[in-house]
Every structure is written in C-alpha cells, then in structure tokens.
Amino acid sequence: MEPIPSIRVENLTRQYGAITAIQNINFTVNPGEVVGFLGPNGAGKSTTMRILSGIMSATSGSAWVSGICVAQNPHEVKRKIGYMPENNPLPDDMRVVEYLRFRARLKEVPGNKLRESVQEVMEICDLARTARRKIIGTLSKGFRQRVGIADALLGNPEVIIMDEPTIGLDPHQIQGIRTLIDNLRGKLTVVLSSHILPEIERSCDRVIIINRGRVVASGTSESLREEFLPGNRFDVEIKGSEPDLLVALKEHGITSEIIHRQELGDNTHRLSLRTEGDETKNLGAQLIAALSQSPKFTLHSLAPRVPNLEEIFLAATKRSWEETIENKPKAAAKA
Amino acid sequence: MRHYFILLKHELRMLLISPPTYIASVLFLCLMGFLYWAILRGMVNAPADMLPSVQFFSVFWIPVFFVVPLLTMRSIAGERSIGTLDTLMTTPTSRVAVVLSKFSGAYIFYMLLWFATLGFPLIANKLYPQASEGGAILDMASLTGGYLFLATSGLLFIAIGIFASSITRSQLVAGMLSFTTLFVVIVGGQQLGNIAENSVDLVVWLDATVNYLQIFQHLDDFSRGIIDTRPFFYYTSTAVLLLGLSTLVIEAKA
Numbered sequence A: 001m002e003p004i005p006s007i008r009v010e011n012l013t014r015q016y017g018a019i020t021a022i023q024n025i026n027f028t029v030n031p032g033e034v035v036g037f038l039g040p041n042g043a044g045k046s047t048t049m050r051i052l053s054g055i056m057s058a059t060s061g062s063a064w065v066s067g068i069c070v071a072q073n074p075h076e077v078k079r080k081i082g083y084m085p086e087n088n089p090l091p092d093d094m095r096v097v098e099y100l101r102f103r104a105r106l107k108e109v110p111g112n113k114l115r116e117s118v119q120e121v122m123e124i125c126d127l128a129r130t131a132r133r134k135i136i137g138t139l140s141k142g143f144r145q146r147v148g149i150a151d152a153l154l155g156n157p158e159v160i161i162m163d164e165p166t167i168g169l170d171p172h173q174i175q176g177i178r179t180l181i182d183n184l185r186g187k188l189t190v191v192l193s194s195h196i197l198p199e200i201e202r203s204c205d206r207v208i209i210i211n212r213g214r215v216v217a218s219g220t221s222e223s224l225r226e227e228f229l230p231g232n233r234f235d236v237e238i239k240g241s242e243p244d245l246l247v248a249l250k251e252h253g254i255t256s257e258i259i260h261r262q263e264l265g266d267n268t269h270r271l272s273l274r275t276e277g278d279e280t281k282n283l284g285a286q287l288i289a290a291l292s293q294s295p296k297f298t299l300h301s302l303a304p305r306v307p308n309l310e311e312i313f314l315a316a317t318k319r320s321w322e323e324t325i326e327n328k329p330k331a332a333a334k335a
Numbered sequence B: 001m002r003h004y005f006i007l008l009k010h011e012l013r014m015l016l017i018s019p020p021t022y023i024a025s026v027l028f029l030c031l032m033g034f035l036y037w038a039i040l041r042g043m044v045n046a047p048a049d050m051l052p053s054v055q056f057f058s059v060f061w062i063p064v065f066f067v068v069p070l071l072t073m074r075s076i077a078g079e080r081s082i083g084t085l086d087t088l089m090t091t092p093t094s095r096v097a098v099v100l101s102k103f104s105g106a107y108i109f110y111m112l113l114w115f116a117t118l119g120f121p122l123i124a125n126k127l128y129p130q131a132s133e134g135g136a137i138l139d140m141a142s143l144t145g146g147y148l149f150l151a152t153s154g155l156l157f158i159a160i161g162i163f164a165s166s167i168t169r170s171q172l173v174a175g176m177l178s179f180t181t182l183f184v185v186i187v188g189g190q191q192l193g194n195i196a197e198n199s200v201d202l203v204v205w206l207d208a209t210v211n212y213l214q215i216f217q218h219l220d221d222f223s224r225g226i227i228d229t230r231p232f233f234y235y236t237s238t239a240v241l242l243l244g245l246s247t248l249v250i251e252a253k254a
Helices: A045-053 A075-082 A096-106 A111-124 A140-152 A171-184 A199-202 A221-228 A242-251 A283-293 A309-334 B002-017 B019-045 B051-055 B063-074 B076-083 B084-089 B093-114 B119-127 B140-164 B172-200 B204-212 B215-223 B231-251
Strands: A007-016 A019-029 A034-038 A059-066 A081-084 A159-163 A191-192 A204-213 A214-219 A232-239 A255-265 A268-276 A298-305
Touching: A007 A045, A019 A045, A019 A204, A019 A214, A034 A045, A034 A199, A034 A268, A045 A059, A045 A159, A045 A191, A081 A140, A096 A111, A096 A140, A096 B002, A096 B172, A111 A140, A140 A171, A171 A191, A171 A199, A199 A309, A204 A221, A204 A309, A204 B076, A214 A221, A214 A309, A221 A309, A221 B231, A232 A283, A242 A255, A242 A268, A242 A283, A242 B231, A283 A298, A283 B204, B019 B063, B019 B093, B019 B119, B051 B119, B051 B140, B051 B215, B063 B093, B063 B140, B063 B172, B076 B093, B076 B140, B076 B172, B076 B231, B084 B093, B093 B140, B093 B231, B140 B172, B140 B215, B140 B231, B172 B204, B215 B231
Parallel strands: A034 A191, A034 A204, A081 A159, A159 A191
Antiparallel strands: A007 A019, A007 A059, A204 A214, A232 A268, A232 A298, A255 A268
16 A cells, blocks of 8 residues: 555645636655745745645645645644744744743643653754743844744644745854754655755755746656756866857767857857767767867866756746746637 | 633733733723722712712723723734734634634733722722711622623623734724724714604614613613623623634634
8 A cells, every 4th residue: 555645735726816826736745755845936835835734725626634634624634734834923022932832732732741842842943052041032033943943843743844944044054954854854744945946955855846826847856957957068168269169069979059158258268068969978078078189279177067956947937937828828719 | 622721821921921911001090090089089079979980980981992902903913914823823723712812811801900990999998988988989789780891891892802803914903993893882872872862753673772782871770780681692692793703704814
C-alpha cells in the first residue's frame, strides 16, 4: 500500500468576487519532504496555504492533509498543521514564554507536558536562553520570526506550513533558519514559500512554482532546469570578435548561441553561451579545444554555468504568462 | 469549552496588564463619583421624591456610551488588523469560543466597573450615618434592582460592541459603529415611546412592541425593585442573536 501523502490538493480553486486567485491547482507532498512554494506577488501562494491550514475555504476542489479532508474536518486538520502566516503576527505585549504557553494550551498540549514542550521548541529555535522572558514587542525581527516558527512547531504537528519565514532577515538569521529547516527534514513535512530563491534552492527537496493561480512547474531544481532551460551554458572570456567565435565553434560541430554579452574593451568580450552538443562527451573540453586551436582569439577563461533557480523561475513564469496570453483569444472566441 | 476558558483567561490577563484598562477604570469611577456627589448635593439643597440610587441609575447611559465602545472596539477588530485572529484560527479552537471569550472578558470587566460604584453609597453611609438612618442611601430594593438591570442590559450593550468589532478591521470604525448603535438602541427606544404617547390612534400591538423596547422604562421598573421577565428576554435574546451573527461574520471573513 502506498503511504498517505502529507498534503494532497486536487483541482483547488478560490475566487474573490470576479478575481480568481487560484485555479485548478493540483499537487502532492509526501511525508518528510521539504517543499518550496515559489511565485511572484499575487500568484496565489498565500491563498493556497491559507486554504490548507483551514482558515479559508476553497471555492471548489479539495485538499487533504494526512489523509483528512480540510473542508470536511477542519478541526482535525488544524491539529496536524503548524502554520506561520505571512508577516508573522504576534501580540506585542506578552512575554515569549507566556505567549508560547498560551499557544500550547490552545493547541491542546496536555497540561503535564506543557512546560516541557514549550521548552523544547524554544531550544530548537534558540530562544530558551536569549529571549525567554522578553516582551515580544521589543524583539528584533529575527527573534520575532523565531517565535513564529516556535509557535508553528508546538503541539507536534505532522505538517508545517510557513509563509515567507525568511522575509526581512539578515544573512546570519537566514542561515539559522536554514539549519533549523534542515533539522526538521525527514521528521516533518515542511511547506514554505519565499521570494529568496537561493534560499528555497538550498533548503527544499522540491519546488512548486505557481503563477497567476496555476502550478506552472513542479519538481526538483535539477528536473526544472532540464525542462525550462535545456542545453549547457558556459561563461567565456575571449579576445577576438564574436562572429569569428561562432564560426569557429560551428567548424568543430558545436552549435551555440550567445545569450548575453559584455564588452570589456581592448577587443575583449565576456560572453554567455548556450550550446547544444552531445552531452555525453565532455563539452567543456571540446570548447577549450576548439577555442585554443583557432589563432583568431585568445581564451582568457571558461566556466560552466549552472542556471540557478532564479533563471528557472523567470523562465517558468514567463512561459506561463505567454501561455495565458495565447489562451486568451481562444477563450474569447469560445465565449 | 476548554478553549473557551483558556481564551477567557488570556483575555482577562491581557486586560490586567494593559494600562488603558486602568485609565478607563479611573476615569469611569471619577465621573460616576462626581455624578453621585452631584445627586447627593442636589438632595441636600432641595428635597427630592426619588432615592439617590434611583437617580444614580438613571444616568447609566452616560458611561455606557463611552465605556462600551472603548472596551469592545479592540477585541476582534484589533486582532484582525494585526493578524493574530488568523493565528488563533489555525488552532483547533471553535469560533464560538473565540467570540464568547471576547464577550465574557469585556462583560466581566464592565460589571466589575459597575460594582465598584457600589462603593459610593457605602462611603456615603459610613461618613454620614445620620443621613442614612431612614435607609435612603442603602436601599436594598433599588440597589439590587439597579445592578440587576445593569447586568442584564450589559449583555446587550457588550454584544452590540462585539458585533461592531467583528464586522470591521478598523478599531475606529468599530468604536463609531457601536457608539451609534448604542445611541439608537437607548435613545431611539425612548423617542419611539414619546411618539407613541403623543399619537392616540396607535395600534395595540405596536404599543406593546414600543414598550418592549423602552430601555428607560425597564430601568424605572428595576430600580424600584420590580423585576420583570420581559426585559430579561429582550436583552438576552438580542445579545445571543448578535453574538451568533458575530460568529458567522468571523467564519466568513477570516
């Protein structure tokens, strides 16, 4: 028997009046996975997360958390989910430990385990020594964020949903939160959204990109790279003219295309190449061979370039944008 | 039910640690103390046929207009505007418990403020024993009736405030809304009564309805020690209706 997925979403749609925030979203998240939710502002990330956590109802479609339907049994779902909303709202005039104890009581942590479990999440989020008795209103952004995460961890949830946990943090704090998420990997299912793409790439096993209310891509960053940005990319710095370079490469059987160029003066160029060649052979070596044989230019440097999530994200969201524009006239014609 | 008590405890704790609570109580007691003093002083100068406590209860509307909006405007609107209502909704807490705990917190505080005014007749009784020999200052019937009236009408007033607070995210709007609604409910009933008195050809059932809504008439009865069940029904049923509506609003507007 297959294990029950932690989150399963089928044809989820939510409309705010005439505006469709999300439309027919489908995805599954397996237990123990760390999944990143990506999308431009207003893509529907927060809406999806709010529906999953049972705060908001969907217009149509269904969502299951650990096999429990969110619409039919929201109370049971809330026991299984730790949710940290966008902007991480906290009451300003409570102390950290008081707030966490209050939340633990609400999350039905048994009385005899209350102190223990609050202490445990404070240790995990590094709040126990530094900020235990501080008033939340006086905490720095990083500490507030940690209080929010500690709150999400309370009550042993199976799934943790965090809406932009790293927003507004400095690199040290981001590092801290990344380590925290790494520690949770395998134990809990974590869904997080972020704008900071390298962040998602490093901490997530899988990425779901949504744009304009639809899932436009889903998979590991490797698979997305192949889907959206096929071919190999190289950064080359050469002395010589560009057309000569392309001709020289063609002679060696390498089709290539210049996707970005920068003049460095003295007839030197820094170029980004996209090449389509036999991947089984060592393309880098071929390029070096081709360029160094030709007397017309001198190769200064050559480095393979792995597209980062940012480029994948831009390619994926741009593609879906074009798709929707193309779809529009058809829809109008149908109507 | 368990969540209700956790939330209520939290509400009361937040009330106890926030400075506005103390400022509001001091201002309320100063104002009410001044009014009581003015009533006693008036009685010294000219004999009155009403007991001081009856006169005191007849100005209940002055503090209601500002205390109720101030107490309730923050409760749900404030939580919604800073977003803690969302975090509350992600816990397995029912919405009824949320609304009821907000209501009970405000109601308990409101009643505590009123019971503190019981100190005025007690002080007057202590300082001027000769004045109270006739039992005019500490008249049990009117005091019991008056506080019972405040306790029952308080249910409706606080429920109005909670409802106003539940339909908006701005505390200012919530405050204005509860103030105007309270005004209509308290003064409007009286105005209806005046119209009814002036026009003779009112239908009988309309007359009964108007009487049913007359808050000042209820007060009159209560502060004379006459306890009627109709006002109880009016205040509690309307309060339950408003709280139910607030629950629905929170459910829909989350």
